Amino acid sequence: MRNSKANKSKKIKSTITFLVIVLAIGLLAYSSAFGFKNIAGYKVKPFSQVINKGLDLQGGISVLEEIKGEEVDNATIDRTIEMLSMRVNPNGAKETTVSREGKNRIRIEIPGEFDAKKVLQNIGKTGKLEFKGPDDKVILTGKDVKDATAYMDQMGQPIVGLDLNPEGAKKFAEATAKFLGQQIGIYMDGESLTKPHVKDIISNGKATISGSKSLEEAKRQANIIKSGALPVTLEAVEFKTVGATLGQNALPLSMKAGAIGIGLVLLFMLIYYRGPGIMASIALVFYVIIVLATFAAANVTLTLSGIAGFLLTVGMAVDANVLIFERIKEEFKLGKSVKAATEAGFNRALSSILDSNITTVIAAIVLYSLGSGAVKGFALTLMIGIVLSIFTALTVTKLLLKLGIEMGLLNSSTHFGVKRG
Incomplete structure (x- = not known):
């Protein structure tokens, strides 16, 4: 029972x-x-x-960037294409296309976007990243930066971590020794990004930038610095919208x-x-x-x-x-x-x-x-x-x-x- x-x-x-x-x-x-x-x-x-739809289904924006004022080899262009791909499609989930056109041009196609101005802002002015001392002289450029990441430190403060290449590490060590206790400004295309104080002499090529109000702001700064590490100067020469190819x-x-x-x-x-x-x-x-x-x-x-x-x-x-x-x-x-x-x-x-x-x-x-x-x-x-x-x-x-x-x-x-x- x-x-x-x-x-x-x-x-x-x-x-x-x-x-x-x-x-x-x-x-x-x-x-x-x-x-x-x-x-x-x-x-x-x-x-x-x-759900986002690809360029073949819904169209999008096509941006043509041109390498300005310098002769570059194929390896440099390939590196530029790779870095632009990471910039516009960091997680690989979007069907963006970054490809070479002719001798010195790179085309970027982004599905689902039709606002040329917005796309340009997202790609960023990837031409000129500069680190300047109090004397307004350039210390580092984008070519000296290997990587930039954002994270929270042990105190829960947002930090931007910089990783410099050997040449950049040497120049930065000299600059931090010279400007100890002063500010070194970071500029993107002449616009001030941040001005951190030099607290120590940095000789290993690994620096941290504090002062961001949030992790999102730190990520934005890191992305701009990373995008500024392009090995060439680019200028957008064409924008056009494209229809769904199918x-x-x-x-x-x-x-x-x-x-x-x-x-x-x-x-x-x-x-x-x-x-x-x-x-x-x-x-x-x-x-x-x-x-x-x-x-x-x-x-x-x-x-x-x-x-x-x-x-x-x-x-x-x-x-x-x-x-x-x-x-x-x-x-x-x-x-x-x-x-x-x-x-x-x-x-x-x-x-x-x-x-x-x-x-x-x-x-x-x-x-x-x-x-x-x-x-x-x-x-x-x-x-x-x-x-x-x-x-x-x-x-x-x-x-x-x-x-x-x-x-x-x-x-x-x-x-x-x-x-x-």
């Missing part, structure tokens, strides 16, 4: 939990697709409005094709795997939501190649569920109970899932490291999708199957599409 009451209580609890999960996923799916105009005074935007209908048509594909996958899972297929479909909807949310949170710029990578990971997420369900079927053929077969199926499928996905992640890492542009975007979306697909299959699907068994929805091998002889 006690066992009967305990089972009934467990069944009710599992049913409530399952319904809450389904309702939550349903609300997330609705808000992801359509958003909400007003929730407690806040507006929730759909993913179509918050037309305005490219994105909606791609999303429609993706939705049809995902719908067919869900239909297959429902027909072939029955009860577990329902659970896998719910988990797959949740997977799509968290992948798109990750894209938005990581400020990923989505292009057609990125959409292809995302849809590929949907297929791999389904593949993980297929492996699990087929293993469960094999356990049923050995005469195991529903609960035991499900647990054993997950355990036996784990190694196969990890092996197939880890090898794909390795390939994606190589593509991301060596590729550029569309290849890099494809690799990034592929990596994010694979990691989240493993998480979804091994946690969300497993939880939903467990709840289904406890509710009595999956209490027979026939619910898994298996007929015992």
